[in-house]
Amino acid sequence: MPTSNKALLFGLIFIAVALAGFAAYLWIALHWSYSEGERAGFMQKLSHKGWLCKTWEGELSLVALPGAAPEKFYFSVRDEAIAQQINAAVGQRTALTYEQHKGLPTSCFGETEYFVTAVKVVK
The missing domain is CATH 2.40.50.140 (Nucleic acid-binding proteins)
Incomplete structure (x- = not known):
């Protein structure tokens, strides 16, 4: 796999993990008092x-x-x-x-x- 494709894949995975982490944080903040x-x-x-x-x-x-x-x-x-x-x-x-x-x-x-x-x- 070329280096540019690896970087793009890494970037997409990083964004997906960051969004999932933010969604989890938001759910906890709204449902835990x-x-x-x-x-x-x-x-x-x-x-x-x-x-x-x-x-x-x-x-x-x-x-x-x-x-x-x-x-x-x-x-x-x-x-x-x-x-x-x-x-x-x-x-x-x-x-x-x-x-x-x-x-x-x-x-x-x-x-x-x-x-x-x-x-x-x-x-």
């Missing part, structure tokens, strides 16, 4: 935003003590059904169950590393 938890507060907003990759991005106002300045919890939502539940709960006290996914390479998956997996309105 760094942490899980629940946050409760008043649902401030939820918006569908982005130029190319539209994602649901929200804001929950956490109030620890009456009169204290509220802390904001920013989150992303991947599931359309959960986004609709959150939209219905805007302005109400809610509890969000979330997973934290670190190391996502782009904001096409969400602008934050916190992804809401469940929502319930707290009476």
